[in-house]
Amino acid sequence: MNQFRKGTRLALVLTICGLLLSCAEPADNAAKSNEEKSENQKPKIALIMKSLANDFFSTMAKGAETHQQEHSDEYELVVNGIKDERDLSRQVALVEEMVASGVDAIVIAPADSKALVPALRRAREAGVVVINIDNKLDQEILEAEKIEIPFVGPDNKAGAKKVGDYLAKQLKAGDEVIVLEGIRTSFNGTQRRLGFEEAMKAADIKIADSQSAQWEMSMANTLALSMLSEHPKVKAILAANDSMALGALAAVKNNGKAGDVLIVGFDNIAAVQQAIKDGQILATADQHGDQLAVYGIEYALNLLKEPQAKLEDRETPVDLVTAEVLK
Incomplete structure (x- = not known):
């Protein structure tokens, strides 16, 4: 009788082990699948500008959209703007919305050099890469908030x-x-x-x-x-x-x-x-508005690939335009 019970217990243990192993294999496969999906997923970049009623920023948006279409296998793009140049609260809200939506990077032309810094600090703390274009963020405020955000733009x-x-x-x-x-x-x-x-x-x-x-x-x-x-x-x-x-x-x-x-x-x-x-x-x-956001997007993509890269400002061209130049 004891031998029968021992045999029954052994069989039960082997059966349970078999079931656990059979369950573990799909779980491991699922984990690997999720890792592969994460590796293959394209980064999402948010471009946040000032007023789209300003022709300069609509030109910037078109330039960024054209670049994304030409590199659609590399990243996704979300384009945002505010009603007018003074709508700071809406631009702050856009930063927060983009972070909540899970973007990987934010490229921003801030409406104010000081007011946007705290929101961008929170974005950085959430693991979002932030690139400042067009209007440089205030250096003293950046230092007070203890963050580095590189500037890409002209002198x-x-x-x-x-x-x-x-x-x-x-x-x-x-x-x-x-x-x-x-x-x-x-x-x-x-x-x-x-x-x-x-x-x-x-x-x-x-x-x-x-x-x-x-x-x-x-x-x-x-x-x-x-x-x-x-x-x-x-x-x-x-x-x-x-x-x-x-x-x-x-x-x-x-x-x-x-x-x-x-x-x-x-x-x-x-x-x-x-x-x-x-x-x-x-x-x-x-200041080549059609390319200004593109410069920022390309920098963001580089930082996503090399997160330990040194953060440095990058100066972009600015040229005099006269009737002679436009002939």
């Missing part, structure tokens, strides 16, 4: 100085000009203002007034009309982006000073290219 001060230097050649010492600034808490806006100021100082040209139109065409139009009335001797308007240059152009026409007041901008959007060809705007700076 805005140098680009604005190129435009200012070209304008100065059309003026004479002692002439008066006015400046339409971007958002003052934006690094690129500050750098462009400084570039304009450096060029005017070198040519002994007086800046009669300098105010922020917050990158907006309609605000630039209103401000320029007021400034032209207050400073009737003004010979030129330096606008920190092309949307504001177009607003200034409308103001000059309404003021009856078309052809008498020169206008320069920054961004090289299509409407300003045409205005330069037509002799209505003197010059602008091209």
Whole structure:
């Protein structure tokens, strides 16, 4: 009887072992399958920009989408933008939404150099690669938040100085000009203002007034009309982006000073290219908006492949655009 029981127990143990082994094999296979799926899954990159109503950012979006289509086997792309340049809360929300959706990287043109840093720190803590393009994040805030986020973009001060230097050649010492600034808490806006100021100082040209139109065409139009009335001797308007240059152009026409007041901008959007060809705007700076996001995306892809790579800023081209260049 005891031998029978021992035999029965042995058979039962062997049966259970067989069942466990048969169950373990599919589980191992499933784990391997999940690993392979994870390895083969394409990274998802979110591009978060400022206002898509601005032609510069719609051009940026198209450039990024074209690049993704040409490299569709390498990554997926999600494109986002905000209603206008001042909608900071929505841009912060977009960062949080993209992190929650599980993106691998965020390439962002921040609407503000300071306000976006805490949200981007949280993204980095969640394991998301973050690349800053167009408008550089504030270095002091980055240090306070104890994070490194590389910047990919042009030297805005140098680009604005190129435009200012070209304008100065059309003026004479002692002439008066006015400046339409971007958002003052934006690094690129500050750098462009400084570039304009450096060029005017070198040519002994007086800046009669300098105010922020917050990158907006309609605000630039209103401000320029007021400034032209207050400073009737003004010979030129330096606008920190092309949307504001177009607003200034409308103001000059309404003021009856078309052809008498020169206008320069920054961004090289299509409407300003045409205005330069037509002799209505003197010059602008091209920071190659169609490629700017692409530079950031390519950097993000490299960091996803080599997560231990050193984080370094990368300077991109900025070129003077005049009627001669557009011929």
